[in-house]
Amino acid sequence: MSAENEVLAGVLAGDMRAVARACRMVDERWPGHLELLAALFSRSRGSWWIGITGAPGVGKSTLTSRLVQHLRAQDQRVAVVAVDPSSPFSGGALLGDRIRMQAHWADPEVFIRSLATRGALGGLSRTTADVARVLSAWGAEVVLIETVGVGQDELEVMQVAHTTLVIQAPGAGDDLQAAKAGLLECADVFVVNKADLPGADSAAQHLRGMLALTGVTGGSGPGALAGHGAAARPSTMSEASNEGWEVPVLSCVAQRDEGIAELLGALRQHFSWLSTSATGQARRVERSRRELVALLRERLSAVLVERQESQIAQLAERVSRGELDPYAAVQTLLGSAGLV
Amino acid sequence: MSAENEVLAGVLAGDMRAVARACRMVDERWPGHLELLAALFSRSRGSWWIGITGAPGVGKSTLTSRLVQHLRAQDQRVAVVAVDPSSPFSGGALLGDRIRMQAHWADPEVFIRSLATRGALGGLSRTTADVARVLSAWGAEVVLIETVGVGQDELEVMQVAHTTLVIQAPGAGDDLQAAKAGLLECADVFVVNKADLPGADSAAQHLRGMLALTGVTGGSGPGALAGHGAAARPSTMSEASNEGWEVPVLSCVAQRDEGIAELLGALRQHFSWLSTSATGQARRVERSRRELVALLRERLSAVLVERQESQIAQLAERVSRGELDPYAAVQTLLGSAGLV
Numbered sequence A, B: 001m002s003a004e005n006e007v008l009a010g011v012l013a014g015d016m017r018a019v020a021r022a023c024r025m026v027d028e029r030w031p032g033h034l035e036l037l038a039a040l041f042s043r044s045r046g047s048w049w050i051g052i053t054g055a056p057g058v059g060k061s062t063l064t065s066r067l068v069q070h071l072r073a074q075d076q077r078v079a080v081v082a083v084d085p086s087s088p089f090s091g092g093a094l095l096g097d098r099i100r101m102q103a104h105w106a107d108p109e110v111f112i113r114s115l116a117t118r119g120a121l122g123g124l125s126r127t128t129a130d131v132a133r134v135l136s137a138w139g140a141e142v143v144l145i146e147t148v149g150v151g152q153d154e155l156e157v158m159q160v161a162h163t164t165l166v167i168q169a170p171g172a173g174d175d176l177q178a179a180k181a182g183l184l185e186c187a188d189v190f191v192v193n194k195a196d197l198p199g200a201d202s203a204a205q206h207l208r209g210m211l212a213l214t215g216v217t218g219g220s221g222p223g224a225l226a227g228h229g230a231a232a233r234p235s236t237m238s239e240a241s242n243e244g245w246e247v248p249v250l251s252c253v254a255q256r257d258e259g260i261a262e263l264l265g266a267l268r269q270h271f272s273w274l275s276t277s278a279t280g281q282a283r284r285v286e287r288s289r290r291e292l293v294a295l296l297r298e299r300l301s302a303v304l305v306e307r308q309e310s311q312i313a314q315l316a317e318r319v320s321r322g323e324l325d326p327y328a329a330v331q332t333l334l335g336s337a338g339l340v
Helices: A003-012 A016-027 A033-046 A058-071 A096-100 A124-138 A153-162 A176-187 A201-213 A260-276 A276-308 A307-320 A326-337 B003-012 B014-027 B034-046 B061-072 B096-100 B123-136 B152-162 B174-188 B200-213 B260-276 B280-309 B309-320 B326-336
Strands: A046-056 A077-085 A110-116 A141-149 A163-168 A191-194 A250-253 B048-054 B078-083 B110-115 B142-148 B163-166 B189-192 B249-252
Touching: A003 A016, A003 A033, A003 A124, A016 A110, A016 B309, A033 A124, A033 B326, A046 A058, A046 A153, A046 B061, A058 A077, A058 A250, A058 A260, A077 B260, A077 B280, A096 B260, A110 A124, A110 B123, A124 A141, A124 A153, A124 A276, A124 B189, A141 A153, A141 B061, A153 A176, A153 A276, A153 B096, A163 A176, A163 A260, A191 A201, A201 A250, A250 A260, A250 B326, A260 A276, A276 A307, A276 B280, A276 B309, A307 A326, A326 B034, B003 B014, B014 B034, B014 B110, B014 B123, B014 B309, B034 B123, B048 B061, B048 B152, B048 B174, B061 B078, B061 B142, B078 B123, B078 B200, B096 B189, B110 B123, B123 B142, B123 B280, B142 B152, B152 B174, B152 B280, B163 B174, B163 B260, B189 B200, B189 B260, B200 B249, B249 B260, B260 B280, B309 B326
Parallel strands: A046 A141, A046 A163, A077 A110, A077 A141, A163 A191, A191 A250, B048 B142, B048 B163, B078 B110, B078 B142, B163 B189, B189 B249
Antiparallel strands: none
């Protein structure tokens, strides 16, 4: 049996070591990783991917850890993909999240994987999706994807998830207003963590105000989810929007396990909306389309860079000497591939 | 005269409105933007691109503003490209940097451009390079590219620059250790800003220690640049490394204009090293190669997505229903394009 097939069989058999190896194959784009992913695909269907984001200090890891705990209490198999802002060079990932989550490390029904944000051809969102797929094939019913909510790539990671939870906390600072603007459009559910601190109510109020401003009508809790009309939601990035889904703004205190059950309920309502409503279905198709385009982009450049390696090297030499502009050089490359 | 040609003529004539329009064409990937860039290329040669990065609060904008001031005192034409962590959806960029830099707005030899981090096909680093090229063709001898130092995309922006300056400040917090790990490998010059605050010396010491640990021997100032042996520098992202260049760690107080002249001197030494040493030359070729690959990737997916739009939509439909895995779907697409 080849190494790839061994890994495949191991993942399907639920062997944690094989799962770890498969994650690494995929994360590092080893030869054969696409075949592995294709073989795992049918087994990965039906899993629910939740993106969890928020600025440093809002309590992402604590909240993630609580969600794991509640999902485990409901006897669901869970995976966590922690996307760290660590080095694209080091190949390593921070241990911080692991330490904070050590309660779950001993549980054989929980798999935790840290991703370094590498400079992979396909980008971080590509790798995250593929690792989540491996973990789904292993049998994770829910995959929690935790990411820092700053940076373009991180926003793209959120688009990989079915449901995106954005965490805020009172007094998280103005530096992050800009990030918020992006997050506002990404969020399917908002939660204000540390709701026992002063300013929590006004933070929630502020969020609702911003949601109303951008046309994404925020509810005031899970109870406010049903029965409202569709909110017009401008979106330039996806054709299928959240139309018909009202983004709720909840509150919780992750540290004291308060409000987590309600939060999980709201998240589940979103997932069921995705599966049952027509707009939810359209969003799923759009998500697949985006994945195809991203995958196509990665494969294409891999194929062409491999095929035309020496031509690229020669052209780069000429461009760096100023003899040729890079735009003309790329036309030449496309021409050689019969694509112009 | 076509609109593109009018813009081209305007940029070459130094018309600021035409420059603004060209930046927008490029940033938003209008039809004809590649032809415009190709036409501008020969005029953009020789310009020096400096990437400036650091966590929020280290004083990036103040320091950038000081560098502009010193460069202007040396009678150089300067452009600033501010890459904001703002919404990929909103299409807008923050005014913060503009306000802080208002002293330079009235100067016709300074051009300031804010980029929103859009979800463009080619990615933020692609757009940044192209905007910098427009500004170089306008006649900017130095282009300062200011970016938040967190996130994969932001690290890639740094690779666009010839020289990368990483700013630290005392007490900037441990949350950013991870980002530092990536920045450590990106930096050509380090500076500890706010050197009048307690902890500045130990921050510089800490940096030098980390540089030594990773094999990038840090000097102790511009005086330490010359005469040292080459430092081995592990790098997984670029073939041509900083070998032969010792990364200096300087100090400054941007607010009080202290240490800026020395900093600019160190940055200039790096640029001249790039042009005169063999390893510097190799790095320039590698930079061109990276640009070609990035451009190729963008063009390729644009060509294929356009050509195969309806096929992609059909396949996405099937993938979302679980009838087909996305990896097989992409093989089908590549097959239709005659690429497998």
